[in-house]
Amino acid sequence: MIDQVLTAIVGFLNTHIGTMAPDVVLGNLSLTESPQDEGTNINDSVVVSVVNIQQESTLRNLPANRQIMDVNGLPRGVARHPPLLLNVFVLIGANKRQYDVGLQRVSQVLSFFQANPIFTEAEIPGLPAMGLEKIIFDLHSTSFEELNQLWSIMGGKYIPSVIYKMRMAYIDSIEEDMEVPLVKSIEATFKNKTK
Numbered sequence: 001m002i003d004q005v006l007t008a009i010v011g012f013l014n015t016h017i018g019t020m021a022p023d024v025v026l027g028n029l030s031l032t033e034s035p036q037d038e039g040t041n042i043n044d045s046v047v048v049s050v051v052n053i054q055q056e057s058t059l060r061n062l063p064a065n066r067q068i069m070d071v072n073g074l075p076r077g078v079a080r081h082p083p084l085l086l087n088v089f090v091l092i093g094a095n096k097r098q099y100d101v102g103l104q105r106v107s108q109v110l111s112f113f114q115a116n117p118i119f120t121e122a123e124i125p126g127l128p129a130m131g132l133e134k135i136i137f138d139l140h141s142t143s144f145e146e147l148n149q150l151w152s153i154m155g156g157k158y159i160p161s162v163i164y165k166m167r168m169a170y171i172d173s174i175e176e177d178m179e180v181p182l183v184k185s186i187e188a189t190f191k192n193k194t195k
Contacts, residue, residue, distance in 0.1 A: 001130045002050065002088055005166070008124045010048055016112045017046075017105065024048060029093045029161075030154035042095055046105045049091045051150060051163070056085035086168045089140060091150070093161035102160045109162060113137045136167040 006026050013024040027042040029049040070076050092109050094102035119135040121127045127134070140163040142150070151158050 001132070001168075002053075004126060004130060005119075005124065005132070005135055005168070006048055006050070006090070008126075009119075012116070012123070013046070013048075013109060013112060017108050023105065024092075029091060029095065029159075030156055044095065044097050046092065046094050046096070046109065049093070050088055051091045051154075052089040054087045054089070056087055056167070085170060088166040088168065090137075090164045090166050091161055092164065093159045095159050099160075106160045106162055110139075113139070113164060131170055133169045136169065138165045138167065139163075140165045 003026070010022075010024050010026050014022045017023050024046040025042060025048070027045075027047045027049065029042065029047045031042065092106075094105040094109075096102035096105060116123075117137050119127075119137075120133070124135070142163060147158070
């Protein structure tokens with residue numbers, strides 16, 4: 001699923017940049033110093049790499065049992081696990097031979113996501129098949145210390161780059177739910193105690 005979404009985004013970026021040969025590739029940016037296998041050549045390219053995947057913590061505590069309306073408009077209870085909401089941190093680095101061209105590519109990436117921060121089924125038709133409603137790209141700011149740690153972990157030298165947080169909003173499907181009875185009333189008996 002992540003690979004399919006990023007492959008579509010790479011296609012959009014290539015169209016936006018508009019070079020004759022595709023300039024944006026999906027690859028591991030930490031392999032810039034390594035000889036490339038039969039896969040994608042990341043030398044003299046803009047490389048899209050995943051650097052972290054996190055679960056969205058703010059929406060994590062949804063109740064397992066919920067009330068929904070059925071097709072007749074009547075309430076029914078369903079038991080299901082809350083959807084898994086992910087934040088995928090994507091590093092887009094301009095691994096270009098000419099430094100000024102690399103800066104130009106980073107500027108083009110920034111302008112693309114400024115104009116297109118949200119992707120829905122209209123832009124990526126396969127989203128519902130992946131169980132996704134929309135993809136949201138937010139620019140992720142890092143401190144010099146975090147940037148240093150990231151590039152140290154990757155074992156590479158810094159190149160012009162930008163990090164985006166890709167938020168994946170899942171469709172909360174109902175097909176696989178287990179029905180549970182609704183709580184319709186609460187009965188309680190109270191006794192008045194006197195001293």
